Amino acid sequence: ELKVEQNPLFLSMQEGKNYTIYCNYSTTSDRLYWYRQDPGKSLESLFVLLSNGAVKQEGRLMASLDTKARLSTLHITAAVHDLSATYFCAVDIRVDYKLSFGAGTTVTVRA
Amino acid sequence: ETGVTQTPRHLVMGMTNKKSLKCEQHLGHNAMYWYKQSAKKPLELMFVYNFKEQTENNSVPSRFSPECPNSSHLFLHLHTLQPEDSALYLCASSQAVSYNEQFFGPGTRLTVL
Numbered sequence: 088e089l090k091v092e093q094n095p096l097f098l099s100m101q102e103g104k105n106y107t108i109y110c111n112y113s114t115t116s117d118r119l120y121w122y123r124q125d126p127g128k129s130l131e132s133l134f135v136l137l138s139n140g141a142v143k144q145e146g147r148l149m150a151s152l153d154t155k156a157r158l159s160t161l162h163i164t165a166a167v168h169d170l171s172a173t174y175f176c177a178v179d180i181r182v183d184y185k186l187s188f189g190a191g192t193t194v195t196v197r198a
Numbered sequence: 199e200t201g202v203t204q205t206p207r208h209l210v211m212g213m214t215n216k217k218s219l220k221c222e223q224h225l226g227h228n229a230m231y232w233y234k235q236s237a238k239k240p241l242e243l244m245f246v247y248n249f250k251e252q253t254e255n256n257s258v259p260s261r262f263s264p265e266c267p268n269s270s271h272l273f274l275h276l277h278t279l280q281p282e283d284s285a286l287y288l289c290a291s292s293q294a295v296s297y298n299e300q301f302f303g304p305g306t307r308l309t310v311l
């Protein structure tokens with residue numbers, strides 16, 4: 088059974104500083120997705136990572152994938168308040184039509 | 199309408215009621231999904247439909263009954279629910295089950311009294 092672990096589960100960020108969220112998974116996969124969820128809202132797709140070494144950047148967020156280490160990171164540069172949300176990674180092993188989601192990292196950015 | 203829509207957005211029902219959740223996708227996708235999101239638990243996949251055919255039933259109790267009349271519409275029929283079924287129910291779609299970037303609807307917040 089595929090296990091997806093995110094850490095930390097809670098992250099209190101100070102505005103202007105840099106932080107990283109980690110997503111580890113237990114089975115070989117070359118497809119990983121990052122989503123953002125605001126309180127009471129749905130999941131918004133942030134990044135699609137489709138190969139080893141893939142790196143995607145959008146604004147202050149950058150995601151990368153290391154399939155050999157079975158690790159993806161979501162790096163936040165110079166945190167700002169509107170990045171407060173819960174971030175999920177999801178892994179696709181392409182054998183059973185499923186995405187397996189991590190538990191989510193709840194981010195709070197303080198002044 | 200664009201993307202994935204869900205109705206109703208909020209639903210309160212008693213344990214003896216029967217209600218239905220509706221999902222519609224306007225993306226031309228062929229796969230649709232129901233997820234349950236409960237507080238402090240990971241997102242749980244409930245059902246998967248590919249070209250209107252159910253391909254996954256993730257050990258979901260029979261009090262939840264999905265229906266997919268076409269590739270654009272997905273329903274979740276509810277009957278004799280339990281209070282522990284209270285959760286956010288999310289619908290998603292993807293181009294195909296073999297390419298799994300999923301786009302989510304806004305969800306239905308369900309409360310079972």
